[in-house]
Amino acid sequence: MFATQVHGDNGKMKEYHYTGPVEHRFSPYSFNGGTVLAVAGEDFAIVASDTRLSEGYSIHSRDSPKCYKLTDTTVIGCSGFHGDCLTLTKIIDARLKMYKHSNNKSMTSGAIAAMLSTILYGRRFFPYYVYNIIGGLDEEGRGAVYSFDPVGSYQRDTYKAGGSASAMLQPLLDNQIGFKNMEGVQHLPLSQEKALQLVKDVFISAAERDVYTGDALRICIVTKDGIKEENVPLRKD
Amino acid sequence: GSESPIQFGQINPNIASNFINTLHQDLVLSFPPGFPPSCSPSVPLPFTMSHGTTTLAFIFQGGVIAAADTRSSCNGLVACPASQKILPVHSHLVGTTSGTSADCALWKRILARELRLYQLRHGRRLSTAGAAKLLAHMLHPFKGTELCVAATLCGWDGGERPSLYYVCSDGTRLQGELFSVGSGSPYAYSVLDGGVRWGLTVEEATSLARQAVYRATHRDAYSGNCVDVYHITSKGWARRDREDAEFKSQHP
Numbered sequence: 166m167f168a169t170q171v172h173g174d175n176g177k178m179k180e181y182h183y184t185g186p187v188e189h190r191f192s193p194y195s196f197n198g199g200t201v202l203a204v205a206g207e208d209f210a211i212v213a214s215d216t217r218l219s220e221g222y223s224i225h226s227r228d229s230p231k232c233y234k235l236t237d238t239t240v241i242g243c244s245g246f247h248g249d250c251l252t253l254t255k256i257i258d259a260r261l262k263m264y265k266h267s268n269n270k271s272m273t274s275g276a277i278a279a280m281l282s283t284i285l286y287g288r289r290f291f292p293y294y295v296y297n298i299i300g301g302l303d304e305e306g307r308g309a310v311y312s313f314d315p316v317g318s319y320q321r322d323t324y325k326a327g328g329s330a331s332a333m334l335q336p337l338l339d340n341q342i343g344f345k346n347m348e349g350v351q352h353l354p355l356s357q358e359k360a361l362q363l364v365k366d367v368f369i370s371a372a373e374r375d376v377y378t379g380d381a382l383r384i385c386i387v388t389k390d391g392i393k394e395e396n397v398p399l400r401k402d
Numbered sequence: 403g404s405e406s407p408i409q410f411g412q413i414n415p416n417i418a419s420n421f422i423n424t425l426h427q428d429l430v431l432s433f434p435p436g437f438p439p440s441c442s443p444s445v446p447l448p449f450t451m452s453h454g455t456t457t458l459a460f461i462f463q464g465g466v467i468a469a470a471d472t473r474s475s476c477n478g479l480v481a482c483p484a485s486q487k488i489l490p491v492h493s494h495l496v497g498t499t500s501g502t503s504a505d506c507a508l509w510k511r512i513l514a515r516e517l518r519l520y521q522l523r524h525g526r527r528l529s530t531a532g533a534a535k536l537l538a539h540m541l542h543p544f545k546g547t548e549l550c551v552a553a554t555l556c557g558w559d560g561g562e563r564p565s566l567y568y569v570c571s572d573g574t575r576l577q578g579e580l581f582s583v584g585s586g587s588p589y590a591y592s593v594l595d596g597g598v599r600w601g602l603t604v605e606e607a608t609s610l611a612r613q614a615v616y617r618a619t620h621r622d623a624y625s626g627n628c629v630d631v632y633h634i635t636s637k638g639w640a641r642r643d644r645e646d647a648e649f650k651s652q653h654p
Contacts, residue, residue: 194447286508290547292447314476318504320485332479 194246194294195220198377199231200328201242202364203300204342205308209357210387212240212300213364214328215372215399217380218247227401230383231328234392235261236271239301240385241281244328245315246294253293256284274301278311278319285317292316296327301387308387330375334367361386365397372399454624456586456615457487457498458594459554459566461579464604465635466556466564468498469611471586471619472644473626483627492517493638495533495557500584501550501571509551513537530557531577534567538575545573554581556634564634586618586625593617604633608642 198219203212214231217224232242233254241257243250260280264272272280278299285293297313312325324342326334339345341363344352364384372379382397457470470487473480487499489510495517499506516536520528528536534555541551551571559565568576568583580598582590593614602610612629619625631642 282508286504289504289508289549294447312482314481314504316502316504318502318507320482 195248196245196294196329197225197247197250198329199229199244200326200330200334200368200371200375200378201231201244201296201298202324202326202334202338202367203242203298203310203312204324204338204355204360204364205300205310205322206355206357206360208302208306208308208388209360210240210300210302210308210310211357211360211364211384212242212298212387213368213382213384214242214244215368215378215380216383217378219377224380227380232383232385234385235277235299236301237391238271238387238389239274239277239299240387240392241277242298242300242327243295245296249293249295253284253295253297257281260284273304274299274309274311275303275321277301278313278321281311281313282317282319285313285315289316296331298325298327300385302389306389329377330371333374334371337367337370357386357388361395368397368399454622455487455500455584456582456590456618456622456625457500457554457584458580458582458587458590458611458614459498459556460581460594460598460607460611461564461566462598462602462607463600464602464607465558465633466496466566467607467611468496468554468556468632468634469615470498470630471615471625472628472630473619473624474503475624480626486630488630488632490632490639491533491555491557492521492527494527494559494634495530495555496632496634496639498554498556498583500552505549505551505571506553509537509541510553512540516540527560529559530555530565530567531559533557534569534575534577537569538573541569541571542573544571552583554583556632558634558636558638561636582614584625586615586622589618589621590614608633612645 199215199217201214203210212232216228216230218226218229231244232240234240235257243253261272281297292315294315296315299311301309303309310322310325311319312322312327313319324338326338340347342355344350365382368382379400382399384395386393454475455471459466459468468488472484472487474482474485485503488496489499490496491510491514497510499510513533517528517533549571553569555567555569557565566578566581568574568578568581580594582594597610608631611631615629628644628646630644633640633642
């Protein structure tokens with residue numbers, strides 16, 4: 166069934182029906198774009214996101230980062246529907262506080278990941294439209310990345326890209342960090358400097374090819390000394 | 403408990419009373435009115451869930467073999483090339499999963515919790531048949547919703563015999579000696595039907611299971627990447643090394 170919608174003058178939509186009327190339903194969801202990326206190293210984790218908030222053809226904000234600091238050793242990146250991202254991070258913060266007050270310690274990255282999975286699945290029949298990636302240090306101080314789907318399926322990875330440009334970035338990361346699909350290449354462990362440069366390069370490429378990614382890049386570097394933030398400008402067009 | 407298992411004991415702010423302790427859940431799970439929703443979702447989703455797979459399991463003289471591919475796909479994109487579709491439930495029970503990844507992962511977790519509670523309350527492990535019945539009854543209230551779980555439970559009961567059950571979210575519960583589930587199952591069945599015998603050695607059975615999954619990944623677009631094999635005996639489950647299906651195609 167096709168109904169082509171063309172913008173007429175003064176922004177009003179014209180509709181050309183080829184096969185009769187099409188039902189439009191109110192959708193409580195909206196897609197606000199954005200890309201998130203996380204990389205885990207030997208003793209560090211990097212979580213990076215662009216800062217563009219868009220909807221349809223408009224840009225709502227050029228300074229809306231998608232990384233949220235949860236604890237001293239964990240950062241979460243959320244992309245998808247911004248309304249659900251905000252509510253979800255509020256709920257996670259509240260649950261972190263509750264855990265801290267009843268158990269007298271902060272939640273570990275693995276525990277946060279398991280908790281997020283159950284929070285997301287609790288809304289299995291009206292999901293949070295959010296693609297989450299958690300980056301942080303595990304209990305042994307090694308970098309950990311946990312990637313989720315919108316209803317709570319998750320697993321631990323070494324690197325993951327999520328959001329609008331994820332399909333473009335993931336194969337590149339598979340090749341550069343996972344050394345996949347290459348032969349006769351030495352598998353060197355990833356240093357923090359190399360990982361940082363790779364993240365910047367990869368986002369610059371994403372901004373070139375994905376309309377929803379751009380404006381600026383916010384990078385959170387998690388090490389045992391805490392969380393450091395870095396901002397890098399990207400294409401604004 | 404009067405709340406649904408998918409809330410995982412989380413505090414529901416809609417409950418007026420101060421009902422915080424949710425750990426006392428009987429085996430009889432009851433749900434608050436209006437849950438699960440009796441109609442199809444009124445909210446059209448803007449995304450698809452992960453689907454598509456090849457899993458198989460069969461019984462032979464050496465126990466139970468369970469095998470699965472590792473590709474998790476979402477429409478046309480491979481969301482994860484290294485997912486785990488065979489999840490241990492306890493030391494002597496392993497479940498293969500097919501359907502929506504999140505549903506399978508979370509319901510396996512719920513099943514593991516209920517089996518552990520049973521073990522603590524009754525002092526013995528629940529049999530595979532009992533676990534299959536429990537899972538089927540837990541999924542029944544969600545029949546008609548978009549939940550999609552098709553699992554085979556492979557276990558060793560009471561130190562005596564291997565056991566294999568197939569449980570599906572539409573209500574099917576079957577006992578058998580050979581099952582294959584998922585989009586690649588027809589291809590796996592053709593290989594298994596030609597090779598499975600009671601008298602296979604462990605090495606032969608493992609190699610047959612790998613071949614079956616490999617053939618299915620070759621033909622089915624939604625199956626691929628690597629092959630996981632688990633072997634369940636009276637001593638519990640043991641995982642074999644994950645092997646790349648593509649590697650096999652170049653080195654037959």
